[in-house]
Amino acid sequence: MLFINSASPVVFGCSSFTLTSDERNFFEKNQPLGFILFQRNVKNKTQVKALIEELKSTVKHPNPPILVDQEGGRVVRLKAPEWFNPPSSAELAKGDIETAKKKVYEVYSRIAADLSEVGITVNCAPVLDLYVRDADPIMGDRTFSSNPEVVGELGQAAIQAMEEGGITPVMKHIPGHGAAMCDSHEKLPVISLSLKELRSHFDPFKMNHLCPAAMTAHIIYSTIDPLNPVTQSQVFIEEIIRCEIGFQGFLMSDDLGMKALTGSFATRAHAALKAGCDAVLHCSGKMDEMIDVMKGVAPFSLFLKEKVE
Numbered sequence: 001m002l003f004i005n006s007a008s009p010v011v012f013g014c015s016s017f018t019l020t021s022d023e024r025n026f027f028e029k030n031q032p033l034g035f036i037l038f039q040r041n042v043k044n045k046t047q048v049k050a051l052i053e054e055l056k057s058t059v060k061h062p063n064p065p066i067l068v069d070q071e072g073g074r075v076v077r078l079k080a081p082e083w084f085n086p087p088s089s090a091e092l093a094k095g096d097i098e099t100a101k102k103k104v105y106e107v108y109s110r111i112a113a114d115l116s117e118v119g120i121t122v123n124c125a126p127v128l129d130l131y132v133r134d135a136d137p138i139m140g141d142r143t144f145s146s147n148p149e150v151v152g153e154l155g156q157a158a159i160q161a162m163e164e165g166g167i168t169p170v171m172k173h174i175p176g177h178g179a180a181m182c183d184s185h186e187k188l189p190v191i192s193l194s195l196k197e198l199r200s201h202f203d204p205f206k207m208n209h210l211c212p213a214a215m216t217a218h219i220i221y222s223t224i225d226p227l228n229p230v231t232q233s234q235v236f237i238e239e240i241i242r243c244e245i246g247f248q249g250f251l252m253s254d255d256l257g258m259k260a261l262t263g264s265f266a267t268r269a270h271a272a273l274k275a276g277c278d279a280v281l282h283c284s285g286k287m288d289e290m291i292d293v294m295k296g297v298a299p300f301s302l303f304l305k306e307k308v309e
Contacts, residue, residue: 002126007033007061009273010293011252015285018042021056023246027058030294031301033279037120039077040172040285045118052119055242056235065168067122069282070111073141078118084110089127090141093154100150105156112165122168124215126158128204130178138183148200159211167293171208173217173254174247175230175240176201184218184260188229192222202245209246217243218260218279228275229260232268237276255283256293259288265289270295 011034014023035055042048048157052066068077073088073178092103108126128151131143144154155171162169178201180189193197198221205214216231224240225233241247253272261268269280271294282293 007031007064008117008294009057009277009279010269010297011036011065011067011279011281012290012293013283013285014041014051014055015287018048018051019042019058023285024054025285026290030297031059032064033061033065034122036067036069036124036281038069038283038285039076039079042077042079044080044082048113048118048120050290054309063121065121065122067124067170067256068115068120069113069124071127072111073143075142078114082113086111089144089154090131090140093144093150097150097153100144100154101157104143104154105161108158108161109165112162112167115174116166120167122170122213122253123162124170125153125162126169126171127173128152128155128171128208129176130201130204132178134181135178136180136183138180143178148203148219149207151204155204155208155211159208163212168212170213170215170252171211172206172215174205174214174251175217175219175221175236175245176205177219179215180219184254185258186260188218188220188262189261190220190222195223198223202240206245207294209248211247211249213250213252214241214247215281216251216272218254219259220286228271231261231277232271232275234242234275237260240254242275242276251278252278253277255281257282257284257289264296265292266294266296269293271296273297273300288291 010032012032072086077245127142144151159169218229225235230236256268
């Protein structure tokens, strides 16, 4: 994925199956890096292809990334019968490790083919968070396993399949959402595990540190930064994600609209970019929120950063 100086470091959603005139004008004026699709944007293959071409026509930079969350199981935006219905990560992980790796590779190859066919270029997957029995169920069967080595190996198979299928994978939620006792869509999780205890959650990401892109977790890890969630923590991004985990690829925030974050959308976006995220993600497609996001993004929009494709 290439960060181009004509683009603002933000990925936006849109409201429906086609762009409104206000959305077109807004995107043309603000030149977002790319776009993300949700189920509200998906009717059938012909419509999705047309919407993607419409989105791409609003920006001057070539080949803007088009994102989607197509994990399998509970989290799929392109649904059957129009598209392949992938099983959950937990379902794929059943059996011995070699059988599971083969299943993961096959499933993510099919996902990549589905995405490529309609013009989607980036999949916000795989989930490399650990399964933790007593944690909030938001992760649950979206995770491969409680064993970090298993998660890391199955993540490698998913990443390889997508890259070979022409899709940029985004591993999430770096450095690990598994131990969260609440859903970051609804409130801010605070994890008080020691650094030693946290390292098993970091391991799957460390095993896949060459993945081209990653998405941050909106979580406070109080032993490392008691004041800021990872998305807005310069300490965490520099010392843990970039140094200890060794991830040097394209780092994007999770959705700025999640209730784990507070303050205006301008404040949320500015804090994430200042902390070291390469781009922020805003998903709702609500125009008033997008306008506010750009107030926080604008000071960062002249950066020229070349990142791995």
